[in-house]
Amino acid sequence: MMPIKSLCIYCGSSPGRLDAYAQAADSLAEAMVRRNIRLVYGGASIGIMGRLADRVLKLGGQAVGVIPKALAHKEVAHHGLTELHVTHSMHERKMLMAELSDGFIALPGGIGTLEELFEIWTWAQLGLHQKPCGLLNVAGFYNALIQFLDHVLAEQFVKNHHHALLMVESQPEALLERLVNYRSPGAEHWLDQDET
Template sequence: MTSINSICIYCGSSPGRLDAYASAAFALAESLVSRNIRLVYGGASIGIMGMVADRVLKLGGQAVGVIPKALAHKEVAHHHLTELHVTQSMHERKMLMAELSDGFIALPGGIGTLEELFEIWTWAQLGFHHKPCGLLNVEGYYDALINFLDHVRAEQFVKNHHHAMLMVETNPDALLDRYVNYQPPAVKHWLGKDET
């Protein structure tokens, strides 16, 4: 069993086209609070980011935002969070979000969401952390990406056990259940040492 006290959510600073994206953000927030799991996210008050944080706070949960100084005004930093960390750079932001979290979930989002997801998944592949990573696939939003990742695996650019590290579910409780039972595979650290 893995101890999950904080989950980092990557998601859009826009609401997206479908109401289902907001509904999924609310459902994930409710799942986190019901399990006493703290939200860690990008610190904005707008889009899916703001929706998940607002719902966590409304339900009495904890929401921790991490936002770089340069984006604090552009992304409209959320000033009613449990904690708001303002960093000097995007790199510092992502490092702190990773340090504060026991797992990572991507809701629908844009280029930034994808970049954050792929970086944290790469860190897991390299053995820099042993925390679960996953997609909440809302209304098939990530179907094309999932198919592409299957293609990447078939073309032997990603090993099966690395591919399996990225968990995919359509229901937040199902994904969080898998996180609690997550056993990281043995991976080759970048120095060549086997680690679990």
């Protein structure tokens, strides 16, 4: 069991429709700071991303942003962070976020959040990392996605042990507890030869 000192949080650069999304960001920030877990995120000052970073910083925690140069120049970069890394590309951004983190959580967000979640989950399936992946299902935001992923499992396009690599909870503290206590299944559960 690897200690979690830093968590990468994927989330929206928009606030979303419900106040519950911002409240979940606050709750997750509070739970992380209580556990002395550093935030690694996309580096923006707006939306759920900005809300999460602001709350972590206000509580005395550390927030590390990673943002591509193209977005930083549009003045959405958060300039009050513990650290801000500006990358040349989105690919470099995602790789650095993964390297800086001991685990991953997706809050509500849009296409970018989904893409980041699925990529890091795929990397876990391939055995490229042994870090925990979590989905914070705030106010039922991900209900339809969870149902679809169960369908993918039922249709035998993903195996049970790979499906189980993505941990789902509706409360930040419950999800953090699972990530902190996560034990990697090991190489025997990496991508099977018949799935390539």
